[in-house]
Amino acid sequence: MGERTVDLRTILDGLRVPVVGAPMAGAAGGRLAAAITAAGGLGLIGVGNVATVEQVREQCGLARAAGQRVGIGLMCWSLPQNPALLDAALEAEPVVVSLSFGDPRPYLEKVHDAGAAVVAQVGTRTEALDALDAGVDGLVVRGSEGGGHGRGVVSTLPLLQQVLDLTDRPVLVGGGVATARGLAAVLAAGASAAWVGTPFAASAESIFRPELKEAVIAADTDQTVYTRAFDIAQRFDWPEIYGGRALANAFSDRWAQRTDALAEAVTDEMTETIKQARVDADLSMAPVYAGESAGLVDRARTAAEVLADFEPFREHLRAAQRWLD
Ligand SMILES: Cc1cc2nc3c(=O)[nH]c(=O)nc-3n(C[C@H](O)[C@H](O)[C@H](O)COP(=O)(O)O)c2cc1C
Numbered sequence: 593m594g595e596r597t598v599d600l601r602t603i604l605d606g607l608r609v610p611v612v613g614a615p616m617a618g619a620a621g622g623r624l625a626a627a628i629t630a631a632g633g634l635g636l637i638g639v640g641n642v643a644t645v646e647q648v649r650e651q652c653g654l655a656r657a658a659g660q661r662v663g664i665g666l667m668c669w670s671l672p673q674n675p676a677l678l679d680a681a682l683e684a685e686p687v688v689v690s691l692s693f694g695d696p697r698p699y700l701e702k703v704h705d706a707g708a709a710v711v712a713q714v715g716t717r718t719e720a721l722d723a724l725d726a727g728v729d730g731l732v733v734r735g736s737e738g739g740g741h742g743r744g745v746v747s748t749l750p751l752l753q754q755v756l757d758l759t760d761r762p763v764l765v766g767g768g769v770a771t772a773r774g775l776a777a778v779l780a781a782g783a784s785a786a787w788v789g790t791p792f793a794a795s796a797e798s799i800f801r802p803e804l805k806e807a808v809i810a811a812d813t814d815q816t817v818y819t820r821a822f823d824i825a826q827r828f829d830w831p832e833i834y835g836g837r838a839l840a841n842a843f844s845d846r847w848a849q850r851t852d853a854l855a856e857a858v859t860d861e862m863t864e865t866i867k868q869a870r871v872d873a874d875l876s877m878a879p880v881y882a883g884e885s886a887g888l889v890d891r892a893r894t895a896a897e898v899l900a901d902f903e904p905f906r907e908h909l910r911a912a913q914r915w916l917d
Contacts, residue, residue: 598687600709600729601762604784608632609899611775614766614789615665615690616740616798617643618881622654624797625662627895629655634785635792635895636663636690637681641670641828645680652684661687663708667741668694669831682706690732693741693834697726711764713787715743720755730762731755732787736818738767739790739883741836744818756782770885772901776908788898790883796894803873804880805892811839813887819848822879824855825866837883842876843869 604610613620613628617640625635637651648664655662664681668691671678678699681689689703692713703710712723713734720731733755735748748767756763765778766787775786793800794808817840823830825847838844843866847854869877893901 598707598709600688600711601784603634603687603709604730604762604764607634607785609902609905610779610785611899611902612636612663612688612764612785612787613792613895614740614787615639615663616789616793616881617641617667619789619793619798619800620665621799622651622656622662623658624792624795624799624895625651626655626658626660627795627797628792628899629660629662630658631896631899633899634663634688635660636665636688637686639664639666639677639681641667641673641830643674643677645674645676648677648680649683652681656684663688663690665690665692666699667692668696668699669834670694671699678702682708691728692732694831695726696723696728700727713742713766714755715751716746717751717754717758719743720751720758724759724761728761730764730784731759732764732766733783734765734787735767737837737884739793739816739837739886740881741830741834742767743833744835744837752778752781752783768883768885770888772904773908774885774888775902775905776912779905780909780912786902790885791889791893791898792895793882794886794889794892795898796892801873803875807839807875807880808882808886809889809891811882811886813884815840816882816884816886817844817848819844820851821847821854822866824851825858825862827858827863836879836881839875839880839882839886841878841880843878 611633613635615636615638617638628635713732762784769786
């Protein structure tokens with residue numbers, strides 16, 4: 593195994609606010625990642641299954657131009673289709689690389705050799721054990737309430753309690769952590785940092801179109817849906833165990849509970865309609881990936897304001913200290 597120049601625990605303990613900006617394809621580019629780091633957290637750039645090397649270089653260039661260290665998140669299941677994405681990501685000298693949604697083993701040594709720490713998002717106890725066995729430096733417990741893709745089977749708090757008892761390696765926690773109260777809760781449980789997506793997707797520096805940000809801000813906690821319908825319609829070959837949590841809309845109302853029928857019914861025209869809806873920001877048809885915490889995001893903020901709103905976590909931890917007296 594290669595030499596690591598960075599230690600994950602040292603990085604996380606060194607953050608002013610223990611918040612990592614989750615990698616989010618289509619939302620977290622270099623500008624957002626750099627803004628999160630500049631404000632005292634650590635931002636990750638999201639590299640999706642349809643990303644190009646040029647896009648990765650462009651986004652990493654934005655973070656570099658801002659003079660901020662960042663991390664990068666890749667999708668293991670789609671890397672064999674375009675292995676050059678990993679090389680392009682490593683050229684940017686990320687401090688942390690997330691190898692999620694698939695087996696990290698083929699890529700671990702290369703990432704370590706490049707001097708980055710590796711984390712993997714896990715959605716079940718079995719996935720956690722497997723990632724630990726593979727040799728990741730830390731785990732991201734990612735509950736089913738989280739936005740975007742992931743497992744839809746276990747929610748954040750039960751999974752967190754289970755996984756914290758499995759390992760001494762740093763455990764980050766994603767899925768529904770969106771306020772100072774939530775951050776205090778997971779830190780008190782033993783997590784090293786929160787892994788926050790949805791609130792940053794709606795922030796000023798996110799690549800999300802303005803209409804999408806407004807939709808996340810307007811949504812309540814009960815207005816998202818976990819489904820494979822959008823991927824089936826776009827003919828993305830995500831492994832079946834990964835769905836995505838998005839804002840419910842007319843398309844998901846029709847198909848989310850009928851994905852087998854959708855797989856039969858999908859046509860080129862439907863695929864084109866959904867892809868065009870994304871281009872046009874037609875919110876009745878396009879997926880707007882966001883988690884239940886969309887209901888906790890109620891105004892337009894910069895990434896620095898999102899970080900600042902997490903800061904009172906210290907007061908909540910102090911309040912809980914009364915149980916020690
Ligand atoms: C818009 C959006 C895009 C996402 N894209 C990715 C991605 O490209 N790679 C990844 O590992 N996770 C991705 N995720 C999942 C996040 O890493 C994280 O698990 C999730 O946002 C945490 O839950 P939260 O949204 O409740 O904060 C995405 C999430 C959102 C909301």
